[in-house]
Amino acid sequence: MAMAMGMQVGVGLAPPALVQGVAAQRGESVSSLHFAGSSICGRLQAAPVAVVSVRAERASSVQVSCGGAAVVDGSAVTAARPWKTSDCRLVLEDGSVWRGKSFGATGTQVGEVVFNTSLTGYQEILTDPSYAGQFVLMTQPHIGNTGINLDDEESGQCFTGALIIRSLSNMVSNWRSSETLPEYLAKRNVMGISDIDTRAITRRLREDGSLIGVLTTDKSKTDDELIEMSKNWKIVGKDLITDSSCKEPYEWKDKTGGEWEFSTTIPNGDAEKFHVVAYDFGIKQNILRRLTSYGCKITVVPSTHPSSEVLKLNPDGVLFSNGPGDPSAVPYAVKSVQDLVGKIPVFGICMGHQLLGQALGGTTFKMKFGHHGGNHPVRHLPTGRVEISAQNHNYAVDPATLPEGVEVTHVNLNDGTCAGLTFPAMKAMSIQYHPEASPGPHDSDQVFFDFVEMMKKNRTKA
Numbered sequence: 001m002a003m004a005m006g007m008q009v010g011v012g013l014a015p016p017a018l019v020q021g022v023a024a025q026r027g028e029s030v031s032s033l034h035f036a037g038s039s040i041c042g043r044l045q046a047a048p049v050a051v052v053s054v055r056a057e058r059a060s061s062v063q064v065s066c067g068g069a070a071v072v073d074g075s076a077v078t079a080a081r082p083w084k085t086s087d088c089r090l091v092l093e094d095g096s097v098w099r100g101k102s103f104g105a106t107g108t109q110v111g112e113v114v115f116n117t118s119l120t121g122y123q124e125i126l127t128d129p130s131y132a133g134q135f136v137l138m139t140q141p142h143i144g145n146t147g148i149n150l151d152d153e154e155s156g157q158c159f160t161g162a163l164i165i166r167s168l169s170n171m172v173s174n175w176r177s178s179e180t181l182p183e184y185l186a187k188r189n190v191m192g193i194s195d196i197d198t199r200a201i202t203r204r205l206r207e208d209g210s211l212i213g214v215l216t217t218d219k220s221k222t223d224d225e226l227i228e229m230s231k232n233w234k235i236v237g238k239d240l241i242t243d244s245s246c247k248e249p250y251e252w253k254d255k256t257g258g259e260w261e262f263s264t265t266i267p268n269g270d271a272e273k274f275h276v277v278a279y280d281f282g283i284k285q286n287i288l289r290r291l292t293s294y295g296c297k298i299t300v301v302p303s304t305h306p307s308s309e310v311l312k313l314n315p316d317g318v319l320f321s322n323g324p325g326d327p328s329a330v331p332y333a334v335k336s337v338q339d340l341v342g343k344i345p346v347f348g349i350c351m352g353h354q355l356l357g358q359a360l361g362g363t364t365f366k367m368k369f370g371h372h373g374g375n376h377p378v379r380h381l382p383t384g385r386v387e388i389s390a391q392n393h394n395y396a397v398d399p400a401t402l403p404e405g406v407e408v409t410h411v412n413l414n415d416g417t418c419a420g421l422t423f424p425a426m427k428a429m430s431i432q433y434h435p436e437a438s439p440g441p442h443d444s445d446q447v448f449f450d451f452v453e454m455m456k457k458n459r460t461k462a
């Protein structure tokens with residue numbers, strides 16, 4: 001349904017009312033009418049002034065938008081102007097220039113452009129610290145329709161460098177929404193560009209690999225200057241985790257909220273508690289919520305926290321979190337993993353998995369365009385079970401470089417890359433993707449249970 005096109009009338013569930021919307025745009029057409037949970041889609045003839053009158057059984061509110069000039073209960077409200085022409089450029093290091101419309105913040109930003117195939121969850125993506133230094137292009141063409149709510153943030157800020165989309169929704173419709181995507185991005189100083197050919201850019205990224213891009217609303221800069229700027233910026237070799245990590249240790253206590261809990265293997269309230277120290281390399285909060293739901297008491301520590309201090313806490317296990325950028329650029333983090341592995345059960349997620357791979361003597365490499373989305377099939381080799389997983393990474397561990405005793409547990413079925421490891425002798429396990437989802441499917445939640453089982457087994461032995 002083309003919600004952003006033409007004139008739309010939406011009627012919510014409510015007592016009887018006569019709903020009247022007036023739209024005055026020559027050439028606009030009514031594309032859909034919704035009321036009492038059903039919708040009538042049709043095309044009314046364009047007229048200089050269109051008057052829509054709906055007698056709804058249970059309606060009290062109406063939103064009428066005419067190509068972006070919104071009228072609510074007859075009074076005009078501000079909305080994006082569809083007639084705004086392009087005022088923003090995305091310039092890629094391959095020399096291509098893409099013109100579109102800006103939303104959110106204005107200015108000039110540089111970052112690595114990656115495409116994400118998730119259908120929903122733009123807010124979790126924007127606040128995932130693993131995206132620091134990157135521009136996220138959403139392949140789902142229609143973005144912004146569920147607005148923004150404060151519960152779905154994965155960290156305290158937006159880390160994504162910029163958001164690249166095909167079509168920005170003119171209307172927000174979600175019971176939890178408290179503001180629109182453009183308002184939110186403007187406040188968080190994140191640039192967005194819409195109305196560009198995201199399919200063409202995605203094909204280019206798939207063929208040529210991830211590209212550095214510059215996004216600007218600054219008219220004074222020439223295309224050539226921007227191309228030069230993109231060519232001179234590098235993401236490889238940069239430590240991006242130091243700025244994404246917390247600065248001081250803290251305790252985490254929140255579980256997944258009761259109404260959202262989906263697992264059937266969650267222990268009851270009397271279950272044994274396990275103390276986990278979580279290294280924050282840019283941690284997503286849903287990892288902490290899932291571990292807490294599984295009965296863990298968590299101390300989160302900064303990326304530079306000395307491993308000797310972690311050992312003094314005598315935890316049951318250590319988590320190495322996800323995080324942005326190149327794992328080879330943070331040797332100090334690899335060293336912390338090395339110090340701890342073999343001494344206590346450890347679990348690495350995404351960046352944590354790559355750091356574990358390096359700590360065990362393996363190497364990591366940069367993939368052509370990485371994995372970013374909520375639809376990546378992964379096979380769990382010991383059982384043959386296939387999980388649809390949420391992924392977000394540009395680097396991978398080369399399993400051929402790992403020492404004897406390390407087993408590959410999970411494989412990405414799209415390209416055969418290593419998606420999970422275990423080293424039973426060292427009480428170590430890791431996953432290249434995001435078992436906490438947010439956004440994405442919950443198929444891989446089992447690994448949190450497996451980590452708890454590993455800690456339980458180790459406690460019994462001790």
Ligand SMILES: NC(=O)CC[C@H](N)C(=O)O
Binds near residue numbers: 324
């Ligand atoms: N999600 C993550 O932890 C990302 C890991 C790493 N920064 C990569 O891009 O591969």
